[in-house]
Amino acid sequence: MRVVFMGTPDFAVPSLEALADAHDVALVLTRPDAVRGRGRALVPSPVKARALELGLPVLEAGRVTPEVMVALRDARPDVICVAAYGCILPDEVLGLAPGGCVNVHASLLPRWRGAAPIQRAILAGDELTGVSIMRIGHGVDTGAYCAQAATGVAGKSTAELTAELARMGAELLVDVLPSVFDGSAAWTEQDEALVTHAAKVGKAEMLLDPEDTAERNLARVLASGDTAPARCSVAGRGVRVCAAAAGDGDVPAGSVLVSHGRAWLGCSDGSIEVVRVKPDGKREMDASAWAAGLRGDGIAWGRA
Known part of the structure; x- marks a missing residue:
C-alpha cells in the first residue's frame, strides 16, 4: 500500500x-x-x-x-x-x-x-x-x-x-x-x-498551590512539560518540580518538611514528596541535593 x-x-x-x-x-x-x-x-x-x-x-x-x-x-x-x-x-x-x-x-x-x-x-x-x-x-x-x-x-x-x-x-x-x-x-x-x-495547557494552570490537595498538585507534576512546567516557590526561590510522589505523612499546608535528604511539600490535605527539581538558574537535580541547601525550621512554600 x-x-x-x-x-x-x-x-x-x-x-x-x-x-x-x-x-x-x-x-x-x-x-x-x-x-x-x-x-x-x-x-x-x-x-x-x-x-x-x-x-x-x-x-x-x-x-x-x-x-x-x-x-x-x-x-x-x-x-x-x-x-x-x-x-x-x-x-x-x-x-x-x-x-x-x-x-x-x-x-x-x-x-x-x-x-x-x-x-x-x-x-x-x-x-x-x-x-x-x-x-x-x-x-x-x-x-x-x-x-x-x-x-x-x-x-x-x-x-x-x-x-x-x-x-x-x-x-x-x-x-x-x-x-x-x-x-x-x-x-x-x-x-x-x-x-x-x-485545550492547550497554560503555565498558570501548572503552578503548585499549598491550598490545593496533594492529589491535584501531584497531577500537575505528572502533567508538566517544558512549555508548561510544574513550579512553585520554596523559601522565596523559584523551583520547577520535575518529579514527585504521594507523601506518606501530614505536613501543614504551605510548610516544607526536610528530613534525611528528603523533602515534602504540605498541601491542604496531606503532602507530596519532591523527587527531582530544577531550581531557577541551576541544573536539574535529585531532591536530596536540593534539600541539603534548605536550612532551618519553618520553611514555607507557595505559588511561584
Whole structure:
C-alpha cells in the first residue's frame, strides 16, 4: 500500500516506523525545522530526522500550499496517515487518496478532542486514556473512529504516557489500515453529548498551590512539560518540580518538611514528596541535593 505520512513530534515517530516497515511510504510531510534550545539552532522535527534515517522522501511544510498539493498528487497515495502533524488539512487533501485520510489521536474519543489530550487526561484524574484511529474531517477531532485501545493513567507522567500511546497508536494504525483501504472498517460516529475539549495547557494552570490537595498538585507534576512546567516557590526561590510522589505523612499546608535528604511539600490535605527539581538558574537535580541547601525550621512554600 502506498502511504503518505504527515507528522511532526516524537509521538508520531513510532507510527512512521511501523508504516515504513509494513507499507510503501511514498512521502513524509512534516513541519519545518524550528529554533530550539539555548543555542537557538535550527533543529529538524523528530519525524524528519527519523524519516531521513529510513531513507524516505521528506517535504517540510507549515501549511498545504499549491506546491505541496503537487507533491501529494505525485506521491499517488492509497491512503494518507496523520499523527500530530500540526496543520489543518484542506478538503483537497482529505479527498486525495482512495482510502481517505486517517489520524492517530491520543485519547479515547469523544473524550479530549484538541491540542493536549494526554495532559488533560492526567490533570482530570482520568482512570483510562488511549488512542483512536479516526477519519479527519472539518472540525477538530470530530471524525468517526474505527479502532481504539486503552491504558491506565494513574502514576504516569506526560512523557511516559506519550511514549506508551505512541507505540499503541502505531500498532493499531498498521493493524486497521488494510480494512480502512478496502472499505471493510466499521466506523463509529462520536457521541456529541460526551465530548470534552483538551485545550492547550497554560503555565498558570501548572503552578503548585499549598491550598490545593496533594492529589491535584501531584497531577500537575505528572502533567508538566517544558512549555508548561510544574513550579512553585520554596523559601522565596523559584523551583520547577520535575518529579514527585504521594507523601506518606501530614505536613501543614504551605510548610516544607526536610528530613534525611528528603523533602515534602504540605498541601491542604496531606503532602507530596519532591523527587527531582530544577531550581531557577541551576541544573536539574535529585531532591536530596536540593534539600541539603534548605536550612532551618519553618520553611514555607507557595505559588511561584
